[in-house]
Amino acid sequence: MLRAISRRLCVGFDERHTRLAFLESPEALKEGSRKAISVCQALHNLLGGPISLQHRHDVLDSMSNTLCRVLDPCEFVRHMHPDVVYTHAAQEAFTEAHTYMCELNTSSFLYEQLKILADPKNRTELDAETNKNVAQLKRDMESNGIHLPDEKRKLVMDLNVEKENISAQFLQKAGKQNPYGTLRSLLRSRNKLSKLLEYDSFAQQQLRGTILDSQEKVWHFLCAVSKKYSPMAVEEIQYLRKFQGLVKSAEDFTDEVRARLTHSQRQEMESLNLEEYFSVANCWKGVEILCHRVFGLQLKAVKMEPYEQFHEDVRKYAVLHEADGFLGTIVVDLFARNSKACQAGHMTIQLGCRPHVEVMKKVGVDVPVRQFPIVVLTCNAGSSGPRPLSSIGTSCWDTTLMHMNEVTTLFHEFGHAIHSIFGQTSVQNLAGTRSSIDFVETFSQLFEHFLSSPEFVQLFAKNSSNNTIPKEKVIKYAEMRSKLRALEIMDQVVMSGIDQALHGPEPIRTYFPKPDSVKGEIVKSVLGNYDDFGNGMLGLGELMVKIAKPLSPITPTVRGVLKSLSFEHMSSYPANYYGYLYSAVFAKRIWDKFFVGDPLNRKEGDRLRQEVMCFGGACDPKATLQAYLGEDLDDLEVWI
Template sequence: MFARSAKKALASIPSRQKFRFRGCLQDARHVRALATQVQHHIPASVDDKALVGVFDNPNPSSGSSPFGTTGLFGHPSLTHPASLISLADATLVRAQLLTDRILRARESQSELLKVVKNLDRLSDMLCGVIDLAELVRNAHPDRMWVDAANQAYETLCEFMNVLNTHVGLYEVLKAVLSDPAIVKTLSPEAYQTALIFWRDFEKSAIDLPPAERNTFVSLSSDILVLGRQFLEGANAPRPPASIKPSELTGLKDKGMGVRLQLQAQFTQRDLFVYPGSMQAHMIMRSAPEEEPRRRVYLAANSSTPEQIEVLETLLRKRAELARLVGRESFAHMTLDDKMAKTPDNVYNFLDALLKHTQPFAKRALRTLSQRKQAHHGLSSLPIIQSWDRDFYCPPEPPAPPIPLPALTLGTVFMGLSRLFQHLYGISLRPADSSSGEVWHTDVHKLEVVDQDKGIIGWIYADLFARRGKASGAAHYTVRCSRRTDDDDQHRDGTVEGAEIQIRESEDFEAVKRHRLPNQEGVFQLPLVVLLCEFPRPSIAKGPTVLEWHEVLTLFHEMGHAMHSMIGRTEYQNVAGTRCATDFVELPSILMEHFLNSPSVLSLFDADESNTVRQIGNHHNDPCHSIDTYSQILLAAVDQVYHSEVVIDPSFDSTAELVKLHNARGLIPHVPGTSFQTQFGHLFGYGATYYSYLFDRAIASRVWRDVFANNPLSRETGEKYKCEVLRYGGGKDPWSMVSSLLDAPELEVGNAEAMREVGRWKIEDDVGQPGRH
């Protein structure tokens, strides 16, 4: 509640809503006046072209200022690891003072009027250090910094766990929401923030007797421990498959096949092939004989009894937790503040999606069956097994819709900046970082510049692979938007002997505050970090050239980043990407769709010397629908595993998986396998794994109905910015989607709305998402 995921997030509606919305409409009118100009590309600016040099030069001359010295992210105090621990301790002192102030709020009406603001401020005070520590834990190359970040993280999270079950805070908030006169003073954004705190308190067993509340805390701790054990098991290596050398005859991959056969002849024994290895992938795609593929598949999808027990215990504990707070299941508890609202609505969505996808998947499966029939010279169509998928339809990497020259990292950033200028009047500008401001020389600082308001936030791009860095791609919200000029912090009080610590925390927060031109109030401006693991440019190899899937990943993560920048709200609990789990991926997936447009792709050409034209349909994986259908089944498995069935003492996760495959699956379940122990999303996305499919469906419809005809239209971009992005999590997502698509029937967000989204065709040839 008080700490929300650094990679997720939540936004808000401004307190002066009419003034702000009128400003948005004025922007839109201004754009309409320029509509004819938008048909021609905004030329690449000096700043746009500078992005190419920043990211493509192996030894960039700019990036680090020789004149300034500071600490991480410009905080003068954060110059050494111990300073992070000191900051956490100082934050703890101020957080306790603010907590005490909130607890005394019923002593005066003026303090009750500030409760929601102060709860949000308390959350931000803690999140501001926790989210920074989370980034350091995953990105900093210095072990001492990582250790300090772990300590700071654990110290503040422990305090947050106390706040999450604090009866006194709950009673004060209850008093606020029970007073119609106070509620009437709350802006829509403030009221939404209050509801977030209220729901989270209720999910934390706050109104239960002390003994049951203690049980809740104990179950929560058990779930965290089991979750870590489950993820360790999910990522643990599986035992090897034993493959006879004779079974590798005729491998399509001649080079690897010959090497394996020579290895077998030299050792004079069977080969041990480990799941996930290059040899395993090669066998699954290239081995003509079915038996080695079957054995590799069995090995890859095996589980130990201990791994299954950890998962099933985790699921039972979650169900117990939900029952403790009066919910039918963990899914019911989790979904009530999501777009889906109920498990039944999720099933409505998944059922509609299965019905839509099934004919395409069956058609693709028949194609595979025909290939298998021809391969073996059979008289009838054979059954396609799980180990046949990659052999008869080898997965191919995604490809651009039109031929493109090699795209360097700098070229893609230039294209992103030009796209944002077209859509939002916002550009990316390289900025020098002071000594000590970044954690590695690879990190580049970018200013996010609005053409009317100036700098509205910062992106720190840490994009190159290095040892010890977290793998994959991620968007970290290190700092959220929040209005600060009405903080009233001088009334928080003080503690004798702690003046230095209080000043340390206040100075840390002071660095974040900025007053923008043409806008009332002082704001804490958003700051995000993008982590990727692209190859570093070098003198020998030149700039980093991105594969198409890497371009997709970068666009995806920048969708999150721009949501953080534009969703710049007065309350941090609803800022930017701090929104419902089943809404947060919409902006990032929509960004991937822009890469289907030739006019957008032409933005990668600074001088427009190359003509980009549509030349027919691009590569489409014929088995794509099979994979989509399989993902829908996984979302259904997630719902089953978080339903009331896990309470039954006879619950068997493998049996439930088999039952679902027999009822709805296309490819038979393989006896002896138990994939569920490797389905890591069951922990982090428990009961919400459907979210990516859900947002993918909405993004496809938004692209088709809103952007596809003119993807560089400023008027369209302004509409999307004003009706979706700027609210973050401060407005009902169904209302935002309904308004954007001019579809009033969606606004209620009921079961029929979920079915309607499920019926929409998913046009997601744009590739795979980045890290959520």
């Protein structure tokens, strides 16, 4: 049975646990990469002699952890550090360590070690967490074609490089040039790669390890959501026609009309003038209140060393639990600036796990019995214009105001950060948010729901005259956000369906709910091959319209579907876009069942941490959520 590390070992606070030693100098980054490679080579040599099954696994996990402790900090520096000397050093160190990691991922010798561990007769000697880690490491190596003959393996390696290059080009062109020709090339490259790896489609490859784990289940989920919310979406369309006069009665309700209404809705929300209550300081106070009241946590500010203070706006906090002691570190960078490649997000510098002390001793490296997580929370406050500065020249937390979408983003990303803090496992490869998107997005979206509670928001939202935000304004904002909820869900269904169809097998097909079915039956529509839709942007748009049309009462248009395409997610999370909608359903279910009546419910906060979040990615997400909710997740018509 899985148990959280943080419940096994109470640790007092020591500021040394929060150190960002890799920032001591640019050379420290490069030296860290060289040392990690040397340690990994020594660990690799241990596998050549007689070794137990558990030690065999522990060596492999130690190699993974050693490299990640270089790659993750370098990734952070590349995206966040304003000094080009540091970013260049980080790029050099990252390239060196990543190249070595790619060599390991194509090592037949290491793959044989994983095959030994994955052998059914050996699995019984290993615990559940170890077996899951073995399966994941083996799957990762097979994504590089390690299990294929040499000739095919070379083709897989070349296609992986090609795929990543095209993906980068696709993102670079988004919003600047016509990216759709590049998207076609990307889809073809992914499809060709999946066939070489002996999958029916790229979607089938990408869905391994997710809760739904197959296109069939994803389509059943999307169709179940479509069937349930389409009647509500029709009612919302009728409401808009009758009461808002924004759509002529004879006019089709198209996705372009929908986009226009979204803009109008945003303007209506802005008319509430809520920003005056949400300074950066107030919002951070809200995060601290949530941590303390719901989870028993204190966020203790820690003085940063000069070399750690890569920008004057950055702060560092130790996360302390009232019973379990020190849990980890959060680096907070809340203000917008041009030097940040990642304006809003959550990044891991180090994951929380138990290093394999005895294994590391054999290669001359002393490690602590516990490795604490270090995560970064970055946001985009003050991006809309000049912001006030404090007396010492830093961005002013008290007077810089956050737009409501920025407040939502802060709570969303903090949900990821606290999941990384809570999710401390035995092996680093399964710690924190290292799980499927249809699981990890649950907690980030759950944290957004707290902003719908007047009881919670009134604890921290105050204007410059120290007046608390009126309860009516919080309720009004929540109502406005949910007023067209069914239409928003339809948007998500459509984009998820397009994502699945484009990454599915050829001939391309879409699915939709069978009319008048009471058993959740779905209908397949075969649309043809890519070549049937020409080579240009218009042909791709027409294909997307055919995919979208049977899924939603909103009439799709070529221009509308092309404009709504999420370039970032098509590039970074292919065939996984549905995960946001799927996890949003979980988040709302958790909120409605356990928190809506008492948002600061400490008992339920502890239960959420102890029964779900503490396992990181080491648990079976479906079984864990079913046990926590007390519901059958396969009974879609009930729980969605």
